[in-house]
Amino acid sequence: MKLTDIASPDYFHKVVDCQWACPAHTPVPEYIRLIAQGRYSDAYMINWYSNVFPGILGRTCDRPCEPACRRGRVEKEPVAICRLKRVAADYKDDIRARLPKPAAHKNGKRIAVIGAGPASLTVARDLAPLGYHCVVFDQDLQPGGMMRTQIPKFRLPDAVLDEECGYILGLGIEFQGGRRIDSLKALLGEGYDAVFVGSGAPRGRDLDIPGRKEAAANIHIGIDWLSSVSFGHTNRIGKRVVVLGGGNTAMDCCRTARRLGGADVKVVVRSGFEEMKASPWEKEDALNEGIPIFNYLVPKAFTHENGRLTGVLFEKVRAERDARGRRQLVPTGEPDQHFPCDDVLVAVGQENAFPWIERDIGIAFDKWDMPVVDPKTMQSTRPGVFFGGDAAFGPKNIIWAVAHGHEAAISIDKHCRGEDIAVRPDPRVALTSQKMGIHEWSYDNEITTDQRYPVPHRDKEIALRDVRVEVELGYDPSLALAEAQRCLNCDVQTVFTGSLCIECDACVDICPMDCITFTENGEEDELRQRLRAPANNKSQDLYVADNLKSGRVMVKDEDVCLHCGLCAERCPTGAWDMQKFLLEMTQAGPACHSSA
């Protein structure tokens, strides 16, 4: 197969599984090492630069990094990347002096930012220090978007939100809270240099089955109900509650209901428990709070008496594969099941809605009534109008909203400078040897076999009493250190120089994971099977290098390398070196200007 081009930034970036999987490409191992060193503020700033909301995300992120984490392929569980981020936020010093200052000179450009969710706030954060005048509009009085209105306070306290939204608004941004934009056309008429739409996906799906109208008083749309709880308008619910739906919203609904008087709260899902959209840890938290999850039940009707809800009737189904191999739910034929209850929370999905965007202003919408948005530039079909977050491609999560925000900010900056927004900046990369002595590295290369440390939770009795009491207590510094040590430092790369190699096999013999093979080159599929251990994980690259005297090639399977550096310690000639690969995404500003 082809020799590996380690000069291409993507090659080593992919080896850092967590960073590659993070939509904002946060340099995870770099901040984890800083946490291990007790340098919480430094760790926080790395996060703040990349993902804008370390304290918020450290509590709520969907963590696409964790399923990707190499540690999870070496033992049972990945590193607790997300909760370590929270440690940086919890134990940092006052970092305000390290934040960018409001621009001393404005550049005269005005940007309208609609919605004050994470996508919009990221756009404003990236642009304001460059001198842009950003006006952020939100129909709500306070910034944060769904982070404030949807995510329950027991997962994300207001203090954390206020702090991190405050850092952004403190950059000289004009925030117009309580102002809803009812016409984009009108706004465009106000002469902004660019507009960013970060209005989210605000509409909860309803469930139109018999009884819906008659029992309406006790049937609530999940996200509307959650925001009403957040605003303090709702503070009670019936004793027996049925939550319909298997996503994260359903998990927040049931756990919130449990705190507002719901003693008997059930979650009921159509499909199997395993197929539920909710993250495994959210399901676990719900189960731990005494909320059972019933599966393979399709809601058929809301039952009611005298205009009052009495329960929900379900048809029992099972999953089957149809002729084309697609999974289908078919009725089992068993009698329907009835769950009596006082209230129902419907959490079966979320939709976009853009009633305030006119369809004759050059912004194309597709057949699903979604704006047509370029996934690289985030620009709509009308130059100068950009979308991001849930408004762009439907409901996702905070970290995706942030990633969109960064890309949109780059586009807006280029757009305002008259540059081609399709030309995207390269990331900044640096590769630095970690060698300090014969057996000494500037990172801790000893591998711990410790298993993942659970995050301490508040006593359930207390937690269930108040919807505003945070459940998770977070790691303390000693737990954080122990958990941080589980990180394999995947950014410290094994870099091979064939011309130095004498083919002594020392690296092959010492490698605990059988990653390294010296062999004849071949086609990739075949080569993968004749390595010291079969390289069956095709999502992980093979590192192939030549320049060996014997004419063979060195093949390293990146899959389960522990980055322990033993190969480099054992190599008599320095043909292996451990080099730290630091990749930082380029954000809006001089570094992304074509003429820079």
Next chain:
Amino acid sequence: MTYLAKPKFHHPALPKNALGYTHRDYEGSVSTLCAGCGHDSITGAIIQACFELAIEPHKVAKISGIGCSSKTPTYFLGNSHGFNSVHGRMPSVLTGANLANRDLIYLGVSGDGDSASIGFGQFAHAIRRGVNMVYIVENNGVYGLTKGQFSATADRGSKAKRGAVNNDSPIDMVAIALQLGATFVARSFSGDKPQLVPLIKAAIEHKGAAFIDVISPCVAFNNHAGSTKSFDYVREHNRAVNRLDFITGREPIAVDYAPGELEIVEQHDGSRLALRKLAADYDPHDRIAAMNYLAQRTALGEIVTGLLYVDRDPEDLHEHLNTVDTPLNALTEKDLCPGAAALERFNAGLR
């Protein structure tokens, strides 16, 4: 060397042998030799061979003398028996252990200093007595542990690291082993595991004195230009007479070599050696021819490697001495003191 223990984690898809072990289960503690030492590769080859043969580690005794090479048994088979004897005395300790308990597999690990200098006589006698063992010499041409003096296997004219030239005649341990009647004689190179691992496996299964000379570059003191035991020199002058596959069991052998190129050698215990010929007319069953071939090729400056000689019908010391089958530690008092009548019969036999 490294100061860290090798992490316990292993590749999730590592193959397991018949005992359910992975090759990692055959490791010892982490090596303290210089990074890149050929001896460590031989350690790797022994681990691989024992793993592939699914040997129970407690059925192995590792016995060695003194030297970097003799330290290596610590680095493999951490669950086996071991004895680190004084310099050059591995063969007699091994012989004694073998006589006391013939049920174990004896792995004698030595160096060229340990076996060709101080222990030369010991080496000779263990071989000529036909002790059932695998005798591995990790041959680097120097006394590595004492900082690189020429050993008795250093070639005449080869240069030490500081430039001194060796004027003494070398001892070719393979030639001596052939002459002394070893029933399995091979030479290999630490940098060629595909050749070395099957040779070690075949030697372990061989019921007699099996000798393997493994050229093993000393990266610290004997891997420079002018050395004849360096990685480069050995790779350039290596002349392999054959390639060996070791096969246990009786399954049909599917190998796609042209007729005549492959020879299947049935061993006494039913296991078989599949020998792929590289030197067309080389016959590994003809001891005299082997000695001739070796002498001729050595004179041409070549390093002959491969399975050089194997006796299809070896004998061992126990047969020669007609010793009891049972290990001595398992003999009961009744076996050892058979009573006055037996003594009477015995004495009568001597009258």
